[in-house]
Each structure stands twice: as C-alpha cells, then as structure tokens.
Amino acid sequence: MTSLGEPNVIAIVSFIGFVLITLGITYWAARRTRTSAEFFAAGGSVSAAQNGFALAGDYMSAASFLGIAGLVSKDGFDGLIYSIGFLVGWPLITFLIAEPLRNLGTYTFVDVVAFRLRQRPVRIAAAISTLTVVSFYLIAQMVGAGGLVHLMFGLPYELAVVVVGVVMLIYVLFGGMIATTWVQIIKAGLLLLGATLLAVLVLAQFNFNPLALFGEAVKHDGAAVMAPGKLVANPLEAISLGLALMLGTAGLPHILMRFYTVKDAKTARRSVAYATSLIGFFYLVTFVLGFGAMVLVGRKTIIAVDKGGNMAAPLLAEVLGGTGFLGFISAVAFATILAVVAGLTLSGAAALAHDLWGHVLRDGKVEEREQLRVAKIATIGLAVVAIGLGLLFKGQNVAFMVGLAFSIAASANFPALLMSMTWSRFTSLGAMTSMLTGTIVSLVLILLSPTVWVDLFKNAEPIISLKNPGIFSVPAAFIVGIAVSLLKPEPASVQGFRAAQDRMHLGPRPR
Amino acid sequence: MDEDVEKLVARRWRVGSVLTAVMVTAYFGFILLVAYDKDTTGALIAGDRVSIGIVLGAALIVLAPILIAIYARWANRSYDPQVEALRKKRDGAP
Numbered sequence: 001m002t003s004l005g006e007p008n009v010i011a012i013v014s015f016i017g018f019v020l021i022t023l024g025i026t027y028w029a030a031r032r033t034r035t036s037a038e039f040f041a042a043g044g045s046v047s048a049a050q051n052g053f054a055l056a057g058d059y060m061s062a063a064s065f066l067g068i069a070g071l072v073s074k075d076g077f078d079g080l081i082y083s084i085g086f087l088v089g090w091p092l093i094t095f096l097i098a099e100p101l102r103n104l105g106t107y108t109f110v111d112v113v114a115f116r117l118r119q120r121p122v123r124i125a126a127a128i129s130t131l132t133v134v135s136f137y138l139i140a141q142m143v144g145a146g147g148l149v150h151l152m153f154g155l156p157y158e159l160a161v162v163v164v165g166v167v168m169l170i171y172v173l174f175g176g177m178i179a180t181t182w183v184q185i186i187k188a189g190l191l192l193l194g195a196t197l198l199a200v201l202v203l204a205q206f207n208f209n210p211l212a213l214f215g216e217a218v219k220h221d222g223a224a225v226m227a228p229g230k231l232v233a234n235p236l237e238a239i240s241l242g243l244a245l246m247l248g249t250a251g252l253p254h255i256l257m258r259f260y261t262v263k264d265a266k267t268a269r270r271s272v273a274y275a276t277s278l279i280g281f282f283y284l285v286t287f288v289l290g291f292g293a294m295v296l297v298g299r300k301t302i303i304a305v306d307k308g309g310n311m312a313a314p315l316l317a318e319v320l321g322g323t324g325f326l327g328f329i330s331a332v333a334f335a336t337i338l339a340v341v342a343g344l345t346l347s348g349a350a351a352l353a354h355d356l357w358g359h360v361l362r363d364g365k366v367e368e369r370e371q372l373r374v375a376k377i378a379t380i381g382l383a384v385v386a387i388g389l390g391l392l393f394k395g396q397n398v399a400f401m402v403g404l405a406f407s408i409a410a411s412a413n414f415p416a417l418l419m420s421m422t423w424s425r426f427t428s429l430g431a432m433t434s435m436l437t438g439t440i441v442s443l444v445l446i447l448l449s450p451t452v453w454v455d456l457f458k459n460a461e462p463i464i465s466l467k468n469p470g471i472f473s474v475p476a477a478f479i480v481g482i483a484v485s486l487l488k489p490e491p492a493s494v495q496g497f498r499a500a501q502d503r504m505h506l507g508p509r510p511r
Numbered sequence: 512m513d514e515d516v517e518k519l520v521a522r523r524w525r526v527g528s529v530l531t532a533v534m535v536t537a538y539f540g541f542i543l544l545v546a547y548d549k550d551t552t553g554a555l556i557a558g559d560r561v562s563i564g565i566v567l568g569a570a571l572i573v574l575a576p577i578l579i580a581i582y583a584r585w586a587n588r589s590y591d592p593q594v595e596a597l598r599k600k601r602d603g604a605p
Contacts, residue, residue, distance in 0.1 A: 081542075084538070091579055095578075235543065505523065510602050
C-alpha cells in the first residue's frame with residue numbers, strides 16, 4: 001500500500017529547501033529590481049539558455065506533469081493527444097511571433113497589438129482577455145495545488161492554498177521578473193531531473209527498450225491502450241481541441257511576456273529553440289512515465305487513489321524508488337505549481353499596471369516610480385484574488401479551466417497579435433472587437449457546453465454539445481477583426497505600418 | 512532602403528509561413544487520422560508492441576524542434592546578416 005498522504009520527511013525537507021533557496025534568490029533579486037524594466041522584464045538581462053529553461057518552467061505546469069502522466073496511465077493513447085497539442089504551438093511562436101514581438105514591445109504582447117493603433121480601446125480589450133486568461137489559469141493551478149498538497153502531504157487544503165499564494169507573492173512582489181525567472185529555471189531543472197530519473201528507473205525494468213515497455217502495456221491492459229479512446233468522440237471536437245492547444249500556446253500572456261527578458265530578437269529566437277527542445281523531451285518522458293505507471297503500479301491502484309489519475313507519477317516513484325523518491329517527486333510537483341502561479345501573477349500585474357494604468361489611465365505618460373508602485377499594488381491584489389479563488393473553488397472540478405484559458409488565448413490574443421504584425425489595414429476598432437469576440441464567444445460556448453452546463457450546473461442536457469469552442473471562436477475572432485477593419489478604415493494605422501515593419505524586423509532605432 | 516526592408520520582411524514571412532504550414536499540416540493530419548481512422552491509428556506494429564498512432568505522435572514531438580532548428584539555421588545564415596546590413600544603413604555604423 002502507498003504511504004501517499006502521510007507526512008513524508010523527504011518531501012517536507014525538499015520542499016522547504018526549494019522555498020529557502022528561492023527566497024534567498026528573491027532577496028538577491030530584490031536589490032536588482034528598482035525600475036519597471038527590471039520588475040517586468042528583468043532589465044533584458046536574461047540569456048537564451050536561461051530564458052529557454054524559464055519558458056519551459058512557465059509552461060510545464062503540474063497539469064502537464066501529473067495530469068498527462070495520469071491520463072496516459074489511465075487511458076493510454078488519449079494522453080498523447082494532449083502532450084502533442086501542448087507542444088505544436090511552440091514552432092508557431094518561433095516562426096511568427098517571438099522576434100517581431102521582442103523588437104516591437106516592451107512588457108506585454110499588447111504593446112505589439114497597440115503599436116500603431118489607438119492605445120485606449122486596444123489596451124482595454126487586451127487587458128480584459130489577459131486578465132480572463134490569467135484568472136482561469138490561476139484558479140486551475142490554485143485548486144490543483146490545494147488538492148495535490150492534501151493528497152501528497154496530508155496538509156489541509158486551505159493551508160496549502162494560502163502557502164502557495166503567500167510564497168508566490170514574496171517572489172513577485174520583491175524580486176519581480178528576475179526572481180520569477182530564476183524560480184522558473186530551478187523548477188524546470190528539478191522537474192526535468194525528477195521526471196528523467198523516474199523514466200530511467202522505469203526503462204531499467206525493460207532493458208532500456210521503450211518497445212518492451214509498450215509491449216508489456218499491451219499484454220497487461222490490452223491493445224486498446226494503444227488506440228484512440230473516448231477523448232476524440234468526434235472529429236469536430238478533436239480539431240477544435242487541437243486548434244485551441246496549438247494557437248493558445250502562442251497567445252498565453254505569461255509566455256509571451258518572457259521574450260522581453262532577453263536582449264534582442266536573435267536571443268528571443270534562440271530561447272524558443274531551447275524551450276521547445278526541453279518541453280518536447282519532457283513530453284516524451286511523461287509518456288514513458290504514464291505507460292510505466294500503467295504497467296508497474298496498475299490502473300486499479302492509480303484510480304483508487306485519485307479518480308483523475310493525477311497521482312500516477314508519484315505512485316510510480318514510490319514503487320521504483322521508495323518513500324524517499326516519492327517525497328522528492330511530490331516536492332517537485334509542489335514547486336512546479338508555485339512557479340507557474342508566480343509567472344501568471346506577474347503577467348496579470350503587467351496588464352494592470354502597464355496596459356491599464358500606464359496607457360489607459362495615464363495616457364502612456366506614467367512616471368517610472370508610479371508605474372512600479374502600481375505594479376506592486378496590483379501584485380498584492382492578484383495574490384489575494386488568487387488565494388480567494390482557490391478557496392472559493394475548493395472541491396470543484398476545475399480541470400476545464402486550463403482548456404478555457406487556452407481557448408481564450410487562442411481566440412482573443414493570437415488572431416489580434418498576428419493581424420497587427422502582418423496586415424497594414426488592421427484597425428483599432430478591428431483589434432478591439434476581435435479580442436472581445438474571441439473572449440466572449442469562448443466564454444459563452446463553454447458555459448453552454450456539457451463541461452459547465454451539465455457537469456457544473458447540473459442541467460440534464462447541454463445547449464451545445466461541443467466541449468471545445470476553438471473551432472468557432474478562433475475563426476469568429478479573425479472574421480470580426482477583418483470585417484470591422486475593412487468596414488471602417490483607419491488611415492493612421494496604414495501610415496504607421498511601415499514604421500512598425502521597420503522596427504519589427506530591424507529592431508528599435510538607437511536613441 | 513524601404514524597398515529592401517520590404518523585401519526582407521516578405522522573405523521572412525514567406526519562410527515563416529511555409530514552416531508554419533508544415534507544422535500545422537502535420538499536426539492536423541495527425542488529428543484527422545486519429546479522429547477518422549481509429550483502426551489505423553491503433554494498429555499494432557513492431558511485434559504487436561506499439562501502435563502506428565503512438566509512433567506518429569512521438570515523431571510529431573520530435574518534428575517540432577527539428578523545424579525550429581531548420582528555421583534557426585536559415586535565420587543565422589541568411590536573415591541575420593541582411594538585417595544587420597539594413598540596420599547599419601538605417602542607423603549608421605554601430
């Protein structure tokens with residue numbers, strides 16, 4: 001039987017060690033965080049490899065580690081659909097977004113959308129979509145954190161939520177982007193190390209031949225684990241999910257924000273290359289973990305501990321490496337959540353302080369000190385909201401909220417970002433309506449879908465049978481953006497396009 | 512000079528869109544295969560140990576960094592020097 005959920009010395013020591021080291025880094029970073037540029041973008045001082053790890057750290061949430069390993073251990077092939085979907089957006093970021101974004105903006109992706117447009121309408125719409133994405137992502141992480149810590153350490157849910165919120169607040173408030181970047185780097189390193197060690201232990205049982213592992217899974221649980229199951233009930237659903245995962249990655253505000261932490265476009269490009277390799281490797285490893293857990297732990301045991309299968313990787317660690325390794329993996333999972341929450345909060349603070357306060361309320365003429373002060377107040381506010389939401393949604397099934405965040409990012413942020421960079425006739429009104437359309441259509445469709453209308457609100461029948469809104473919300477955002485721009489042309493935007501192109505590709509002019 | 516910048520921009524978007532199209536086609540091809548032909552996707556190979564779908568999926572995961580490497584090679588060799596030249600023309604010697 002498992003010792004999961006009992007106080008585990010190694011887990012507690014590892015986790016406290018992680019927190020102490022990261023707080024030490026925060027203390028060091030705090031002395032280097034005196035300006036907005038340092039608070040939001042680490043002063044552009046991060047190297048390509050560092051940013052690659054940090055991007056990977058921001059992106060590899062506990063949902064990918066525990067969630068995908070669990071999904072694979074439970075349903076086999078279906079889990080693979082998610083891991084592929086989570087990766088294929090990265091090349092798009094490289095080919096279309098990273099370099100122009102770095103050259104054109106300063107702190108948020110909205111800088112790029114609003115570059116040659118009227119600031120107010122664009123910034124307001126983008127802040128709405130950013131804060132919506134960040135909130136749903138935060139809820140999913142906070143509720144996940146509370147549940148996981150309860151399962152793994154036996155700590156009360158509420159305490160776990162408060163601990164995550166407070167520690168994250170300290171990182172962001174005092175250490176800004178510099179501390180957050182280092183937290184992500186350490187976390188990514190630990191996560192990759194833990195997952196790789198675990199995968200090596202699994203493969204060691206099969207003469208280091210993955211085929212032998214897969215063959216054992218077929219023998220053990222039947223050929224069905226190698227085939228698509230109920231996740232892709234119909235093609236429309238599959239395409240819709242794929243669209244949201246792929247384009248959503250390229251529209252996540254906390255990921256896009258990371259490109260401002262490096263010195264130039266070339267470094268931004270190199271950092272995505274690092275990140276994609278690390279994340280791709282990680283998903284291949286997760287796959288070994290999932291099938292390893294299926295064979296070595298057994299599906300019955302995994303489901304008995306947690307219906308969602310989320311404890312597959314920790315259980316596998318216990319079977320292969322004993323209580324000590326279980327403790328280490330548990331601590332890594334907790335650290336993972338902590339780091340992701342910090343990144344999200346920082347991007348929410350940037351939307352509030354830079355986009356809303358700086359550009360909407362102060363017309364872009366905000367004083368340096370004031371902007372930093374507003375950013376810090378926003379950070380405290382967001383931390384309180386995150387803790388509050390975590391407590392409010394206790395016991396709810398919030399797994400769909402990550403999907404919702406991806407859908408909104410794919411439909412509200414990605415289309416506007418792409419059109420602003422490539423289309424001269426894109427207008428302020430077009431950008432605003434496109435972003436609002438993406439956000440609202442995603443929200444409404446999910447509200448009426450089986451996930452919320454039936455599972456959450458307990459209605460008998462969904463109003464729309466589609467679970468993933470991407471196939472409607474992404475085209476809707478493009479169509480509205482194009483139609484509105486064509487109906488009401490904006491000469492100033494067309495005139496500004498040349499200068500934007502120049503700066504997007506050659507970089508800002510020297511001062 | 513504006514014309515040179517425009518040419519460069521056009522080339523970059525062309526390379527970017529071709530590589531994007533490769534990734535999108537490969538990914539949605541996979542999704543459609545999974546959705547429409549579950550039997551082929553689930554067919555076992557390699558001594559009944561692994562399915563075609565799993566192998567293709569792993570190949571897609573490997574394809575992503577490979578495409579990025581191709582792009583990075585092009586950018587390092589051809590794009591960066593041109594950007595540098597145009598930037599010097601615009602801003603004067605660094």
